Amino acid sequence: MSNQVLISPEVLVPRLGEQLVEAGLLTPEQLKQALAYQKQCTAQGKPILLGNAIVELGFLDRPTLDRAVTEQILRLRAALEDANRHLEKRVQQRTAELEEALRKLSELNQLKANFVANVSHELRTPLTHIRGYLELMQTQTLGPLTTDQAKAIEVSLQAASRLQNLIEDLILFSLAARGEMTLTLKTVNLRQILEGIAPHVRAKAENRQITFQEKIAPQVTFVKADQEKIRWVLTHLLDNAIKFTPAGGQVWLDVSKDPASDSIVNILVADTGIGIPPERIQEIFEPFHQLDGSPTRRYGGTGLGLALVREIVEAHSAQINVQSEVNQGTRVSFSLLAAKGDETT
Ligand SMILES: Nc1ncnc2c1ncn2[C@@H]1O[C@H](COP(=O)(O)OP(=O)(O)OP(=O)(O)O)[C@@H](O)[C@H]1O
Ligand SMILES: [Mg+2]
Incomplete structure (x- = not known):
């Protein structure tokens, strides 16, 4: 008996009593009585589903109750399918938005890598000229130097070297950022x-x-x-x-x-x-x-x-x-x- 109670389709329908009242199949007064009867049965150790209480009290016959329950289940299923469709649409929308954000981000990254690559290449050319002339001066190819001038050129060459190292690092970084760093193993x-x-x-x-x-x-x-x-x-x-x-x-x-x-x-x-x-x-x-x-x-x-x-x-x-x-x-x-x-x- 208790098994039968558990597997009845009625358990799938929440708020069955109110649904029956709304459908005009039951009066509010009848619902009140059925609920009281259900409570009484439970208190006597014979739990009963509300639908059975309604049938036992003669407010509805079994086929009418079953039809009402079935209709309600169908309505719930339709609502669930609708909610699922809506959810799927939202997920699709959010995925598209995230994909777009990711695309913009990688575009920005690409721009940054291109910027670093272009600027560092542009810096390399003038620096090569500066170093070239400083080296010519250092070797006194362009004329003799005083001690102070030689010192100044030495310091300038050291600074130019540091700058060159930085530029080489930037070039290497931009290659790596674009996945273009190659190894000679x-x-x-x-x-x-x-x-x-x-x-x-x-x-x-x-x-x-x-x-x-x-x-x-x-x-x-x-x-x-x-x-x-x-x-x-x-x-x-x-x-x-x-x-x-x-x-x-x-x-x-x-x-x-x-x-x-x-x-x-x-x-x-x-x-x-x-x-x-x-x-x-x-x-x-x-x-x-x-x-x-x-x-x-x-x-x-x-x-x-x-x-x-x-x-x-x-x-x-x-x-x-x-x-x-x-x-x-x-x-x-x-x-x-x-x-x-x-x-x-
Ligand atoms: N040996 C270390 N001990 C403590 N902190 C370190 C050490 N190595 C790196 N760091 C920390 O990690 C940071 C990043 O190191 P990274 O070598 O990338 O940059 P940097 O040395 O600051 O600059 P750059 O290498 O470009 O001249 C450093 O600024 C420092 O805060
Ligand atoms: Mg460092």
Whole structure:
């Protein structure tokens, strides 16, 4: 009996009594009586559906009640289908709006990349002329120089070099942003690259009273990489490590074979500097973003370095990892594929 109560179609229709009154099949008074009867049955431990109460009280016969219930179910289903159609339309609309917003955003990104590419190319040409003439003057091809003039030209050439580096970074960034950065993967001598950059790094570190140490495991020499780009990455990571470490601190570079695989070389650049709050580590890879973006910021730069470092490392199918603790220091690491010395491509 109780099973029958549960599976009756009536349970699908909410507010059945009011619906029957609205349809003119039941008077409000009859509904009141039926509800009272239902309550009474429930109190006696014989729960009953409202429809059954109405039939038992003789207010409606079973076929009329069933027809009313069926009609009501059909009406509800139609309303549900209508709501579904409406919802689907809204979802389609919102999807179209989001697609449009995304299209505009990538168009803007494209414009930004084009702008950076055009401006940096335009800057490169005049700078090449400036450098050319400064070099001619420095070698006294255009006439003898006084000591002061020679000094002024030296300083100007240094400034021009810095400007040129920045322009080259911007060009590389705009290529990466347009997905056009290409790698020339070769077997490169990592030891040689490090020997090439170490003197500059050491000089910069000494200048800031920072100790610089490099450790390259004896088994490591060759890796599969783009020589120029990896040199750039290492220089840049060491540059950051020195820049964000106060005097008296330490910076080190550690190159080792991966303990788990002979074909992987791990590279670590670490410092005992100011560190990065853990929740801001993702931010440091955003282009043109610096953690101290205030007008009074203490450290120079454009905030482009790590964005490019990541592009380059990822183009080598590797991942860049950062571990850092505020006022304790930062460790940046990535891996490269080891290569044998006699491989040439
Ligand atoms: N070793 C580090 N220790 C602490 N903070 C760091 C370190 N390296 C990077 N950061 C933080 O990440 C930010 C982004 O680094 P990124 O190299 O991209 O830019 P930058 O060094 O400020 O400028 P640029 O590299 O263009 O000269 C830095 O401004 C700094 O806030
Ligand atoms: Mg930097």
